[in-house]
Amino acid sequence: MATELSFGDQQRAQELLEAIQFFSQKGWSPATSTNYSLRLETQGEFLISRSGVDKSRFQLSDLIVIAQTGQVATRSQGAGIKSSAETEIHTAIYARFPDAGCVLHTHSVLGTWLSQKYVKAWEIKFQDWEILKGLKGVETHLGTVVLPIVNNHQVMKHILNEMESNWPNSPHGFLIAGHGLYTWGTTVAEAKRHIETFEFLFELQRLGA
Amino acid sequence: MATELSFGDQQRAQELLEAIQFFSQKGWSPATSTNYSLRLETQGEFLISRSGVDKSRFQLSDLIVIAQTGQVATRSQGAGIKSSAETEIHTAIYARFPDAGCVLHTHSVLGTWLSQKYVKAWEIKFQDWEILKGLKGVETHLGTVVLPIVNNHQVMKHILNEMESNWPNSPHGFLIAGHGLYTWGTTVAEAKRHIETFEFLFELQRLGA
Amino acid sequence: MATELSFGDQQRAQELLEAIQFFSQKGWSPATSTNYSLRLETQGEFLISRSGVDKSRFQLSDLIVIAQTGQVATRSQGAGIKSSAETEIHTAIYARFPDAGCVLHTHSVLGTWLSQKYVKAWEIKFQDWEILKGLKGVETHLGTVVLPIVNNHQVMKHILNEMESNWPNSPHGFLIAGHGLYTWGTTVAEAKRHIETFEFLFELQRLGA
């Protein structure tokens, strides 16, 4: 894979790999769950984790190129190679947020559990925590950060519709009920910081007031 | 050991070793508990972890061959070498499920605790979690997955009898009360995915509704 | 950086780096939170972690020199290099405690959670635990150790004022509400021991009486 990418994209792919390994170490990507992507320098292309890989054994070659068509690019095709079933969610996020350069989806116990616990409220609210400043544009612990929750569906289109109706306030991410967290950032580092920030907030939320 | 095996079996033994090391890192194989096996290419033989080994120090040479007779094969015999006391459970699973290529038994705190907590219900039911799709053949989070529980006995035959009466619905695994989880898969990767899926479900179950 | 320091300071910087890596492994420095410093042999100078660095990737070159003026020393200046926003807190601690050679600030889930839970009491009290002897000068588990809590502010001056009014009893550290723990020691080893001691006490406090 790596030889097909610009030097900048190769470096970001390496950074993404290290973030994936970090999440696996933390236990936020059990079994073959979770998926991750990068916007490439070539307009309309991005790199995404392929489907069905054990994240504790994930390698650079498990990142594949999605072409402008939304399909696996010719140069990444091969036997048994499929992009994640949730590729459409990544694509929708990149289309909606032009600044997004990296989209990360983790599946931690607490994110999964809280997403069901609060699904009827459609959101979780966080405030008064210094860690909120880990989210892009948040300059004080005093404000309230809202993390929307959408229902889980086997048909991606339904998740996408729910995402649209749950994005009035430029969220930093969202939860899919019973399924985990999506967040993004301009860079891999920023998106990873958002994952760590939300996971920390989930632990605080679990402990309660 | 390795020189006695076909190239394919050697590769799968290495994969099993890495899974054992992963479980040890997670804390799912305390003290000398737990055991693991592989069906070999030679009809009726399989590879099993030997008894009494600290899983944080487990090596390839701690996997021994069980012959068609159910006894340690001549080429694996040696001073102090015994197969696990639970070898019969592995054998019974391979006999009952012709597709099973790998059987894994972990002993996590939560699996052990839940197995006692739900022993009178004879089962734990899971539903509405995306992670259920980590189990072979489960295509949606909407269905209900049942994990049977059998009583613990010092006499293996009693456990085997209970297993028979608790397998009406083709389970993906089962718990032995106060003792931990058994699961299996066609490949090492699939069986490992089942362990990770159940352990994740145990954490959700503990957190409650 | 390292070439600008005396041999003794280089060794202590290396020791500080290892402590930072230890805290990151423990999950006590999520996202880009936390900051760390050392008093240098040159009067009035110290070394501090620069702002905005992912602590799981922290390197020796991310420690920068603060001159007597309280500003980044000329030899540490560079594009994008800022000292932590909380540099003033470190400076205030060194001024108040002439014995302090190292100041550490971690941001664990439990420290953060407890700091809000007890903020109205202005303190947490610990007693009857052997681990209290991990704090400098504490020779028995029988006494009571008080950890003061100050409110969180975006304006450092307000935190500093609160620190002054909360320091009647020579604390070993303090919590900032919703923000984490500050502690210090004569050496890096002693300050690290204080962090581990308080984090252990936080876990006991969470479990309750």
Added chain:
Amino acid sequence: MATELSFGDQQRAQELLEAIQFFSQKGWSPATSTNYSLRLETQGEFLISRSGVDKSRFQLSDLIVIAQTGQVATRSQGAGIKSSAETEIHTAIYARFPDAGCVLHTHSVLGTWLSQKYVKAWEIKFQDWEILKGLKGVETHLGTVVLPIVNNHQVMKHILNEMESNWPNSPHGFLIAGHGLYTWGTTVAEAKRHIETFEFLFELQRLGA
């Protein structure tokens, strides 16, 4: 140190070091707490961890020889080298249990917390868990294992007196209130297995019935 020991003792010292590193990884030896020893082949001598060492940085050279006199042996003396303040507890265990070849003392959050919670009952009882078979001589999960608890004192003699009065039933170990776990075994491996077994039981005890 190592050059002063027989080949067998050197190997056991290395095994002890690996156990110490394992406990540190698990978080069972915070700050400079905990201590560990081995009975040497030379009658009346043993090897013990020296006082005040950060267990995450512990090295083979931090194990020192205690002579028959109960003092640090001449060949292990040096500036700043002291044996643990709890050396007398180790000595008492070796005197009382002639089979003991290794004594381990960990200081986990749960062991510490439970030791205070149950101190008025003077013991914790465990039963119905398969993991009990991790304790030497326990052949079934059905029996009851009793772990005595003694009060904590700064004066070792008082702890020793309490140990005597709490040892009617040949325990596998004991807790010191607010202070942690002592256990032992014929070999390092057996003593380590006892630590892992008790720590697992502590987690089950915390989760409750």
